[in-house]
Amino acid sequence: MSKKSVVIWDGNVRDAALSILLAVDKNQAYSNLLLNETIKRHKIEAKDRALLTEITYGTLQHKMTLDFYLEPFIRGSVDHWVRWLLRISLYQIHYLTRIPPHAAVNEAVEIAKRRGHRGIASTVNGILRSVLRSGVPSTEDIADPMERLAIETSHPEWLVQRFVANYGLELATAMLHENNVPAMQTVRVNTTKTTVKQAIAELEEEGLTVQQSDLMPECLRVTNGQPARTKVFKEGHITIQDESSMIPAKVLNPSPGMRVLDMCAAPGGKTTHLAEIMKNEGSILATDLHPHKLDLIDHNTERLGLDIVETAPIDGRKAPEFLQAASFDAILVDAPCSGLGVMRRKPDIKYTKREEDLENLQKIQLALLEAATKVLKTDGKLVYSTCTVDLQENEGTVHAFLTAHPEMEAIQLESLPTKLAEKQANGMLQVFPQDFGSDGFFVAAFRKKGESN
Numbered sequence: 001m002s003k004k005s006v007v008i009w010d011g012n013v014r015d016a017a018l019s020i021l022l023a024v025d026k027n028q029a030y031s032n033l034l035l036n037e038t039i040k041r042h043k044i045e046a047k048d049r050a051l052l053t054e055i056t057y058g059t060l061q062h063k064m065t066l067d068f069y070l071e072p073f074i075r076g077s078v079d080h081w082v083r084w085l086l087r088i089s090l091y092q093i094h095y096l097t098r099i100p101p102h103a104a105v106n107e108a109v110e111i112a113k114r115r116g117h118r119g120i121a122s123t124v125n126g127i128l129r130s131v132l133r134s135g136v137p138s139t140e141d142i143a144d145p146m147e148r149l150a151i152e153t154s155h156p157e158w159l160v161q162r163f164v165a166n167y168g169l170e171l172a173t174a175m176l177h178e179n180n181v182p183a184m185q186t187v188r189v190n191t192t193k194t195t196v197k198q199a200i201a202e203l204e205e206e207g208l209t210v211q212q213s214d215l216m217p218e219c220l221r222v223t224n225g226q227p228a229r230t231k232v233f234k235e236g237h238i239t240i241q242d243e244s245s246m247i248p249a250k251v252l253n254p255s256p257g258m259r260v261l262d263m264c265a266a267p268g269g270k271t272t273h274l275a276e277i278m279k280n281e282g283s284i285l286a287t288d289l290h291p292h293k294l295d296l297i298d299h300n301t302e303r304l305g306l307d308i309v310e311t312a313p314i315d316g317r318k319a320p321e322f323l324q325a326a327s328f329d330a331i332l333v334d335a336p337c338s339g340l341g342v343m344r345r346k347p348d349i350k351y352t353k354r355e356e357d358l359e360n361l362q363k364i365q366l367a368l369l370e371a372a373t374k375v376l377k378t379d380g381k382l383v384y385s386t387c388t389v390d391l392q393e394n395e396g397t398v399h400a401f402l403t404a405h406p407e408m409e410a411i412q413l414e415s416l417p418t419k420l421a422e423k424q425a426n427g428m429l430q431v432f433p434q435d436f437g438s439d440g441f442f443v444a445a446f447r448k449k450g451e452s453n
């Protein structure tokens, strides 16, 4: 978050959603962080929490579509906050069938009166009632197919064009639509403390509805309840993590006793998974560029009872200056990336990312992989992962890396459940959000060849 944003809560869900969206837009606050912080700070009750989340995310997810719908009804200019109020209200009218349209309009008018004056309230009332009378315009009338897809799925046109160029129209269209579907809640069971069966029983006892994932055996899908608020969580039996995000540690699959480096480790979701796979035996050095983020890893390892993890603030690109050459058995580079695979969880990414950012990211990704190669033992395994679906950051980075490093070879991804193992090609696995309902993720594995190879 670039500027600290605090949202006032007076029991009005729409007003709070408006404040969050204004902070996201004006202060570049992260929608997921600010929403969670607001809910936590004001201890917002379950029913309001669900509606606040739905309106905030939904409005942001569909921002461009809502603007297209509103455009014919707005004469002249309206204030920035009024436009967000109109978006929030139309989101409820158009997408949330359980909210009666007149209730959404009345709420909007009241907010307009409180935040502005009667004149603004009357404008808001007029616009929303006109939309109700005439209905929203049809996207069918947009002649250009890329522009139409951009408006219908609310993604900037450059992103639509890039996805279509990367993967073809059919796959890109499915992904763009899936990005507007709310993300699943999943947790990873800490197998050093409990079993999957036991964790399911414990969570059910606390009133949650959970089911073992058919994709990843240690993953549970939560369809009702807040896992982060349970005793099971506090006692370190589970970690909140997306299913796809469990793939990299699974692929690295370090044995107990190994010396492992997790180069871009904060907040430690994968570090702790690695430690669990190693049965808490051996050692893991978890490094991150940002020293303040290392506390998050310490918090997580403490809660989960994992004591083989040490943390250090190291710029991964400079790892060979601080760490002994060829000293790690296995290394994970869960690199900084554009995050284009997790737009369901962080919809603001759609509107803030720019195409030129992607070029710079690839340079960092290559530098991290190069540094990792130097501190990896001969015959050691290196895993590269990102939470993006961008071809350049994924396959592009892998190809550039292998071309520059003949001492490294791509290897088959091991230890994966069949559904995932079948999807890999040439030592790489790209998961799209529409594949299994999990986040978009990429994983590749390499081996450092011996002298004789």
Ligand SMILES: C[S@@+](CC[C@H](N)C(=O)[O-])C[C@H]1O[C@@H](n2cnc3c(N)ncnc32)[C@H](O)[C@@H]1O
Pocket: 263, 264, 265, 266, 267, 268, 269, 270, 271, 287, 288, 289, 290, 293, 314, 315, 316, 317, 334, 335, 336, 337
């Ligand atoms: C995708 S996140 C890592 C998520 C983490 N592996 C997990 O599972 O919880 C990428 C991380 O890389 C860190 N980072 C960015 N540039 C880095 C660099 N040059 N060296 C080390 N870490 C870096 C960021 O601070 C961020 O925490």
